Amino acid sequence: MFDHQCTACRKRQLIFSSQITGMANTDHGIVVSFTCWCGADQTMVTGNKAVSSSKVTLAA
Incomplete structure (x- = not known):
């Protein structure tokens, strides 16, 4: 559950997991x-922003 101010109705509402329609991991x-x-x-x-694999340093 989290709160969100809607860009359409301008109301601040609690959003429940049943209202979630999708999630995507992006660069942002x-x-x-x-x-x-x-x-x-x-x-x-x-x-957090996604981490590019080219920026990851592995210990030897």
Whole structure:
């Protein structure tokens, strides 16, 4: 559960896991797609940016 201010109805609402419609790991972070209580499709970026494998250093 998290809170979100909807860009359509402008209300701040609690969003429950049953309202989540998708998640995608991107270069900008985790994009969570969900439906607001008013029916509007919304997205929110959360988490850390994805790490490129070229920037990872392995210990020998």
